Amino acid sequence: xxxxxxxxxxxxxxxxxxxxxxxxxxxxxxxxxxxxxxxxxxxxxxxxxxxxxxxxxxxxxxxxxxx
Numbered sequence: 361x362x363x364x365x366x367x368x369x370x371x372x373x374x375x376x377x378x379x380x381x382x383x384x385x386x387x388x389x390x391x392x393x394x395x396x397x398x399x400x401x402x403x404x405x406x407x408x409x410x411x412x413x414x415x416x417x418x419x420x421x422x423x424x425x426x427x
Contacts, residue, residue, distance in 0.1 A: 367417035
């Protein structure tokens, strides 16, 4: 729980990780819906997936727009 909260502070302050971004975390690719202190919600194919921030902060990849 503490690790998720600490990671949440980093994610909330990271300008490269924002609501609306498409990211991959481990084996999941989705759009960031909300970033909370302990967890982040993603839209994955119309479903909401919730992950602990400690797992996300360790390894995530942002997909840049091709525009």
